Amino acid sequence: MQDQRFETPSACRARQSGHTIYTVDRVAQAADILLNRWLASPGKKHTAARKACLNVLQGLGAVRHARKAFVEAAAEAGILVEHDPFG
Template sequence: MNEGWFSKVVPVAVGVLGDIRHVSNARQANDLLANHWPGAGTRKHLDAKRACLAAVNGMTTVEDARETFVEAAREARILIE
């Protein structure tokens, strides 16, 4: 398994205080999606989990995983744009 480095970090606000995290790879995104996601269980959330795990395992491109993660973060209103 690899880290699945993104070409550009994805800044998100997480936690009660909205701490900013700079997600730089699919492994970090997958951890956030699995363990710290607000409102988990939506279609975009599940798609992002699948895509990030697939990118870590070399089954899809890292940029596809990044794009899917960004859409899920936007839906969850944690993406910092």
């Protein structure tokens, strides 16, 4: 397994409580959330993000693609948390 860090962390909200926010900074962490902790309905981008993260862990993909896919999946599900850089 080749776990790697994202260049820039991303964050998503756990829908069940609405209060838990995961700050995701590693590919394995993103894969764990996508596979085991995803509380939103999975969509096409969720499937793509799972594949992208698993590819990186197998040494077959680029970290930046996995992060982009994870962010897009979280946005599609409505659980992406965008931090205000000034706040």
